[in-house]
Amino acid sequence: MNPATGNPFVRIDAESGLVTVTVPVPDTGQGVRTAVAMMVAEELKVSVESLVIEQAEGDPDTYGPQLAVNSNTMQRIHEPIRTAAATVRHQLIMAAAHRWQVAEDECDADNGFVRHGEDCLSYQELAEEAAALTPTEIKLTPQQEWKTLGNPAIKRVDQDAIVTGRLAYAVDQPADLVAVIARPPWIGATPTGFDAAKVHNADVVQLEHGFALLAEDTYTAIKARENLATTWQGGSPDADSDQWMADLRAALPEGSTPPGEYVEKIFVTPMLAHAPMEPPTATAKATEEEVTLWAPTQAPDKVRKLLEEDFEKVTVIPTRAGGAFGRKFEVDFVLEAVQLARHTGKTVKVLWTRDDDMQHDSYRPLSVHRIRATVNDEGLPVWRDHAVSTWPLSAMLEVTSNPQILKMMMANKYPYGVEGEVHFAISEPPIRTGFWRSVYAGQFVYAEEMFLSGLEMPHNQLERRLKLLTDQRVRKVLEAAAEAHDGEPEAVACHRDYGSVVAVIAETGRDGRTKITAAVDVGVALHPSGVRQQVEGAIMDAVSTTRGARITVKQGKVVQKSFGDYPWARIGDTPEITVVVVASDEPVGGLGELAYPAAAAALGFLSHGKQNGDLR
The missing domain is CATH 3.30.365.10 (Aldehyde oxidase/xanthine dehydrogenase, molybdopterin binding domain)
Incomplete structure (x- = not known):
């Protein structure tokens, strides 16, 4: 189906016959990509393995709310996704019935084909014609007829890629520069100055909350941070969690x-601490008017709306997240990448080390x-x-x-x-x-x-x-x-x-x-x-x-x-x-x-x- 059908979740390519599923919500390890694929496979009567899975960009106007929070993803999307796939199935049956001049209820869709007795047409053959049709009634597949949904034997669609290391995460996104940030040495401290005399092959950018070290590779950026002398003020240098607990008791x-x-x-x-296996990472490419962001965010729609305050054109591409647990609902690491990309005019990847994430969560x-x-x-x-x-x-x-x-x-x-x-x-x-x-x-x-x-x-x-x-x-x-x-x-x-x-x-x-x-x-x-x-x-x-x-x-x-x-x-x-x-x-x-x-x-x-x- 083409975008003109108004169906953003399922499309069939008339040239290749491939069925592509667009997953509207980020996958942070909770398996939403698999669940969405199962819904489409069930309603379209195809196998999960035959589907091409794509991740939606941040675009709430097209996909609706895209937050992967509050354990409500399946509650929120299962009906729209199943309805979208069932709509495509009805469109295909309508197109086939029209060609054969038979009643729609005499036709069945199964395994990529619509059949009527001995007659058979592939989804690929019907795709272009079906895209222009509007079914008057959409019937979801009854639970008692499910073959894919509810089937415990269905494995994750990206399982093999994860196990073999082929799945791309945010850290795999190419960039011109890698940035790490010298963060406050105590809670709430703000930066006042730095001495870069011992820093080599890296640039220093002072931020409101720290100092960014930018280099052509990760090792150089991290070594530069180790060699940067910094000064700080304010904050709570005497903070103690035992005292915090005593205060809460009182x-x-x-x-x-x-x-x-x-x-x-x-x-x-x-x-x-959240301690996701993948620490926060984001890559951004920005000009004064336009920004493209790649990040394992739990809230691509929220990030897009936030960036639209400063840019005329915003593209947010959610990458597969290596765990989140609420941490990647935050936008701090995202905004760091955008700020540095805009400042340098280059594509910048911001990396948080494990220590960064554990101590600044x-x-x-x-x-x-x-x-x-x-x-x-x-x-x-x-x-x-x-x-x-x-x-x-x-x-x-x-x-x-x-x-x-x-x-x-x-x-x-x-x-x-x-x-x-x-x-x-x-x-x-x-x-x-x-x-x-x-x-x-x-x-x-x-x-x-x-x-x-x-x-x-x-x-x-x-x-x-x-x-x-x-x-x-x-x-x-x-x-x-x-x-x-x-x-x-x-x-x-x-x-x-x-x-x-x-x-x-x-x-x-x-x-x-x-x-x-x-x-x-x-x-x-x-x-x-x-x-x-x-x-x-x-x-x-x-x-x-x-x-x-x-x-x-x-x-x-x-x-x-x-x-x-x-x-x-x-x-x-x-x-x-x-x-x-x-x-x-x-x-x-x-x-x-x-x-x-x-x-x-x-x-x-x-x-x-x-x-x-x-x-x-």
């Missing part, structure tokens, strides 16, 4: 006192949680009060600085039939904060489930939740997890969010290896193997955070520099994981952030038991 809201005698526990959660906020609960004779909570002291997100200050909005956001996260109240106290962030996988739910659900797990009662972790659950959908997934779990439910946690629900059971096996069973209901599971991969990834993040990954600040500087002192899980740390995808008739739900809070709570209790204190 700021805990008073909350409400439960009726009668009550149990009280306090939990704290640390700052976390937008971190998950610190938080302190005090939970009080009145319990009955069985030890089950019957009334609870949850007080939270934390920071807003720098990327969304106006919204997340409002305690009432955060209270509303968290109100539907608690699935148990226990009356209670939630109170938030929001303090100004002393460091840049941002979206981190599951945002505030990661801390909130962690504290709630840890509290429930630690209560003294005769019921085991599974029984106490089954007694308290009022959400029948959550109960169903918890029962599915229990049925699939071969062992003792030493630690259990549940979570509901994004129109989906999950339950996680964990135990330490006889061989010392952790065993985890997760059951998930994401509504209609369009890409079951992708569902399992997302849950497994969230569990591995929880393995890392419950084993000690944290960001700390001493003398104004982030202490951690790399995976050496920010201990993210290695292959050998992988638990024995079973993921059960529960069949569901619910609408398509979100997934990317769903499993982390429950997994962190289950693994946290398994690791730390009934302790109070510095947990996550």
Whole structure:
């Protein structure tokens, strides 16, 4: 189909017969390219392998919202993509029926052909004629007839390219110059001057937040940065995360006192860095009027609108991202590339090293949680009060600085039939904060489930939740997890969010290896193997955070520099994981952030038991 059809997602080349699928949302590892290909393959009755996959440029006017955030990609795009592909199928059938002078409902589309009895025409032969037709009714393929959607055997479309190293990332984009930036030596410092006497084969450009070193290759740029003498002023050279935590403890809201005698526990959660395997990288080519950007952004539409404030013509090309988890929703690395490209008049690639990203990230906020609960004779909570002291997100200050909005956001996260109240106290962030996988739910659900797990009662972790659950959908997934779990439910946690629900059971096996069973209901599971991969990834993040990954600040500087002192899980740390995808008739739900809070709570209790204190 050609662009004149108004279908931006699917087109058939009349000369080659190739079917090209345009994926409107960036793929940051969540598998959206595969899911979109599956939708088109299902509705167009072709194989996934036969499709050519293209990534859409940043263009919300053509593709609609393009944000890869908030775990809502599938919810947002599955109907438009399926409808687009089904429209093309109907166009092809209309064209064939017109040629044969038969009724459309007597024709079938399959494997690149439209058939009517012994007659057969390829999609290629019909493409040009079909593009001019407008179907009066579009019927999506019923779920009971699916061959591709819902098929767990479909592998990722870029799997082989990733494994063999052929997939191009942002760092592979060619450029005239490579830039690295000397960043503030302590939080909030601003640059005042530099001495480039020992810098060779590189140019220095002073920015508002640092000094850019530009050279023809990465090695020269990094060596130049090492040799540049710089001076700084202002900021918070004495900042200390222990003091920040003490301040948050002191700021805990008073909350409400439960009726009668009550149990009280306090939990704290640390700052976390995103630590995507691919640090931020962006390449830009710019003049005064025009800019082209290549970047692994989670928000190509947002970036385009931002750049349109300064340029008459903007082209944003999202590259495949090697992980994001909220980090690449930020635009700092993008704007650096654009500024330097405009300044030099050349194509500039900005590279962040691992140390750069770890020490200058937008971190998950610190938080302190005090939970009080009145319990009955069985030890089950019957009334609870949850007080939270934390920071807003720098990327969304106006919204997340409002305690009432955060209270509303968290109100539907608690699935148990226990009356209670939630109170938030929001303090100004002393460091840049941002979206981190599951945002505030990661801390909130962690504290709630840890509290429930630690209560003294005769019921085991599974029984106490089954007694308290009022959400029948959550109960169903918890029962599915229990049925699939071969062992003792030493630690259990549940979570509901994004129109989906999950339950996680964990135990330490006889061989010392952790065993985890997760059951998930994401509504209609369009890409079951992708569902399992997302849950497994969230569990591995929880393995890392419950084993000690944290960001700390001493003398104004982030202490951690790399995976050496920010201990993210290695292959050998992988638990024995079973993921059960529960069949569901619910609408398509979100997934990317769903499993982390429950997994962190289950693994946290398994690791730390009934302790109070510095947990996550």
